[in-house]
Amino acid sequence: QATRAQRAGSKPPTILSLRAFRSQAMFWSSPSGGQPGQHLPSLLPASADSRQKSQAAGGMAGFLHANSLLECLQQQAILLWVVLPIFALSQGLIPSLRPTCSSGAADVSYIFLVFAVGAYTFSEAQAWSSTKALASAPEMMVLRTFGVLRARKWLFLFGMLEIINLYNDLTFPLLSYHCQGELTQKWAASLAQQVGPDHFGVVLLRRIHVWHLSAFCTVASVLVGLHGLFKLLNFQFISEGNYAQSSSQYTPMTMASSDGDCRIPGEDCMQISYVAEYAGVPSVARLSQEIGLQRRYVFDAKESLGGALGSARIREGVLFGKLNRESIHELRDAEQQERVDDALSLNLRSFLVGKVIIGNVLQMWMQVMFLQLAFDKLGGEARGKLVARIALSVTHVIFRTWFKMVKCDCCALVLASFAVSVAVWACVKAYFVFTCSSHEWHLLAGCIAAQSAV
Numbered sequence: 001q002a003t004r005a006q007r008a009g010s011k012p013p014t015i016l017s018l019r020a021f022r023s024q025a026m027f028w029s030s031p032s033g034g035q036p037g038q039h040l041p042s043l044l045p046a047s048a049d050s051r052q053k054s055q056a057a058g059g060m061a062g063f064l065h066a067n068s069l070l071e072c073l074q075q076q077a078i079l080l081w082v083v084l085p086i087f088a089l090s091q092g093l094i095p096s097l098r099p100t101c102s103s104g105a106a107d108v109s110y111i112f113l114v115f116a117v118g119a120y121t122f123s124e125a126q127a128w129s130s131t132k133a134l135a136s137a138p139e140m141m142v143l144r145t146f147g148v149l150r151a152r153k154w155l156f157l158f159g160m161l162e163i164i165n166l167y168n169d170l171t172f173p174l175l176s177y178h179c180q181g182e183l184t185q186k187w188a189a190s191l192a193q194q195v196g197p198d199h200f201g202v203v204l205l206r207r208i209h210v211w212h213l214s215a216f217c218t219v220a221s222v223l224v225g226l227h228g229l230f231k232l233l234n235f236q237f238i239s240e241g242n243y244a245q246s247s248s249q250y251t252p253m254t255m256a257s258s259d260g261d262c263r264i265p266g267e268d269c270m271q272i273s274y275v276a277e278y279a280g281v282p283s284v285a286r287l288s289q290e291i292g293l294q295r296r297y298v299f300d301a302k303e304s305l306g307g308a309l310g311s312a313r314i315r316e317g318v319l320f321g322k323l324n325r326e327s328i329h330e331l332r333d334a335e336q337q338e339r340v341d342d343a344l345s346l347n348l349r350s351f352l353v354g355k356v357i358i359g360n361v362l363q364m365w366m367q368v369m370f371l372q373l374a375f376d377k378l379g380g381e382a383r384g385k386l387v388a389r390i391a392l393s394v395t396h397v398i399f400r401t402w403f404k405m406v407k408c409d410c411c412a413l414v415l416a417s418f419a420v421s422v423a424v425w426a427c428v429k430a431y432f433v434f435t436c437s438s439h440e441w442h443l444l445a446g447c448i449a450a451q452s453a454v
Contacts, residue, residue: 065133066130066237066264069130069134069272070232070272073275073276074233075119075123076119076279076280077225077228077232077278077279078229079123080166080279081278082229083116084116084170085222091106091174092177098174098178099171099174099382100382101175101378102378102379102382104378104381104382104384104386113163117160120163124281124283127276127281128283131272131291132287134269134288135291135294142294143290148286148290151283152287155283156283159280159282161395162280162282163280164392165360165396166221168389169218172218172367173214173215173218177215180209181377183373184209184210187205187369187373188202190373190440190448194444194445210373214370217366218363220358220362221360221362224358227278228277228278228279228354231274231278232278232279235275237264237271264295265339266291266296266336267343269289270288270340271343271347272284273286273288273289273347277351282400292340292343295336296340345412351404352415352416356397356416356419360393360397360419361397361423363393364394364397367390368429368433370386371430371433373440393423393426397422398420432447435447436448
């Protein structure tokens with residue numbers, strides 16, 4: 001129409017934006033539209049007071065999404081650390097559910113896992129939707145670029161395997177109890193060949209049983225999970241007090257832009273990621289962590305550098321060696337970045353110690369030792385299930401460590417290296433259990449002769 005009007009020599013018609021056209025249409029379609037005393041909707045930009053109110057509404061909406069997320073995580077954590085241990089403990093009281101040395105865990109007991117996985121699927125979908133609502137549009141674009149959203153399907157499957165792995169760890173003390181026999185004496189005799197009969201470990205093994213150690217590792221794992229559940233039930237936002245104040249005290253770092261998008265600080269996102277790990281929802285934990293990492297960045301027009309063009313020229317100079325890297329002014333908030341990095345490092349160390357080493361590595365070590373000692377006593381089906389347990393634990397340790405090593409300091413690197421080393425040792429030991437004639441293998445001595453193993 002504008003082109004035709006120019007050709008005809010008349011003035012081109014005014015072209016309104018889609019938002020303005022909708023506003024005009026809503027006005028004229030209203031019952032009182034066009035009557036005297038009524039005003040057209042304002043097409044001017046919102047005032048500063050309106051932007052502050054929009055920011056306040058966006059911040060409160062962010063906490064509503066966060067509270068909905070926490071409710072989903074709490075339900076899933078209760079299932080993992082309360083319902084699942086109770087069901088595992090009840091197997092020792094119900095004869096039809098008790099594990100045996102010939103077939104291992106009862107097949108009917110795995111029906112409960114179907115309901116647990118179904119509940120996990122529902123909770124993960126709800127929690128994922130609430131977590132995505134915490135991210136702004138630019139952050140979602142960055143997350144898509146980094147492949148965080150595409151990794152959800154793999155992390156979802158990994159969460160299902162984590163439930164199965166936890167269930168196997170909870171029921172392992174029952175299997176070791178019903179198949180204990182002379183395993184403790186055999187273990188003590190095997191250890192005495194390496195370190196001597198008067199060693200502290202040999203004396204300790206003569207006083208306790210194998211199932212005592214497996215039960216101790218299981219209790220320690222459950223206590224770590226209950227600790228995470230307690231933190232989840234008593235979760236407090238670090239910056240909740242700032243949001244509860246008047247809208248005039250909101251800062252650009254803790255609030256959103258003028259469109260009302262929520263912007264919860266990065267340290268709160270890191271805390272959500274930490275408790276999501278104990279809820280057994282790794283996809284939500286990864287997404288929350290990446291959102292928290294993006295909260296370190298702020299918008300800066302870089303007027304001192306000549307705007308975006310000047311910034312690009314400085315980066316080009318650094319790339320070709322004309323300028324040093326200190327000339328680049330990154331779009332970061334130093335204070336926010338320090339808080340986010342500190343929270344990430346602390347959460348990573350706590351996760352490696354509690355969830356990986358105490359919650360998985362110790363139990364994996366006990367399962368490999370039990371396979372070595374009770375190899376001749378276990379049936380073929382029980383051996384297969386036990387090997388599957390060990391393989392699942394090794395996979396859990398390696399991939400859990402891999403996905404969490406986003407920011408690795410020296411302490412976290414040592415903990416992760418220890419966990420991965422034990423996992424590799426478990427694989428090698430399980431292999432030699434089947435190849436050695438005595439089914440016993442040690443790292444320094446190799447295969448132990450059958451006559452000296454007893």
